[in-house]
Amino acid sequence: MILPIYTLGQPVLRQVAEDITPEYPELKQLISNMYETLEQSEGIGLAAPQIGLPIRLVIINLDLISEDLPEYKGYIHTFINPHIIEFDNTETDSMEEGCLSLPGIHEPVRRPTRIHVKYLDEEFNEHDEWVDGYLARVMQHEFDHLEGKVFVDHLSMLRKQMIKGKLSNLLKGNFRCSYKVKTKR
Numbered sequence: 320m321i322l323p324i325y326t327l328g329q330p331v332l333r334q335v336a337e338d339i340t341p342e343y344p345e346l347k348q349l350i351s352n353m354y355e356t357l358e359q360s361e362g363i364g365l366a367a368p369q370i371g372l373p374i375r376l377v378i379i380n381l382d383l384i385s386e387d388l389p390e391y392k393g394y395i396h397t398f399i400n401p402h403i404i405e406f407d408n409t410e411t412d413s414m415e416e417g418c419l420s421l422p423g424i425h426e427p428v429r430r431p432t433r434i435h436v437k438y439l440d441e442e443f444n445e446h447d448e449w450v451d452g453y454l455a456r457v458m459q460h461e462f463d464h465l466e467g468k469v470f471v472d473h474l475s476m477l478r479k480q481m482i483k484g485k486l487s488n489l490l491k492g493n494f495r496c497s498y499k500v501k502t503k504r
């Protein structure tokens with residue numbers, strides 16, 4: 320089932336999400352619905368708050384960009400209860416980001432290139448690893464959603480000022496996009 324994507328202005332996007340247990344109701348179905356939703360919106364990542372649920376659940380599909388970045392061929396992963404343990408601040412880079420919850424907004428964001436993450440996979444097996452490259456960026460973007468943050472929060476005051484009009488239209492629900500959304504009103 321394709322779920323509507325909650326856009327900026329929906330309070331759930333500003334909530335800190337909670338860890339879940341294997342008993343979470345209909346988890347397999349929920350994850351499958353998230354993959355279906357991500358596919359039709361042509362995104363590479365989706366966090367549960369973006370479909371209205373304040374829980375720590377993220378899916379990432381980098382297979383879509385594997386033409387440009389072949390190392391991610393077949394990279395499709397589910398992250399349960401992910402937490403960033405540590406940011407390696409020795410190196411950062413800047414790259415344009417967008418978000419299904421902020422349609423029409425694309426801005427460069429500076430982030431550390433390497434992070435230490437802990438998470439559970441779909442079978443609730445524990446993982447503890449250092450991640451770098453493009454995946455580290457996508458994880459930081461998606462895991463931010465679980466802390467009630469969105470990518471524009473990382474912009475300078477000046478950039479925020481420059482996209483003020485776009486953000487205000489987004490908050491009012493004055494925009495078009497190709498997938499099903501749930502705006503504030």
Ligand code: NI
Pocket residue numbers: 417418419420460461464
């Ligand atoms: Ni996003």
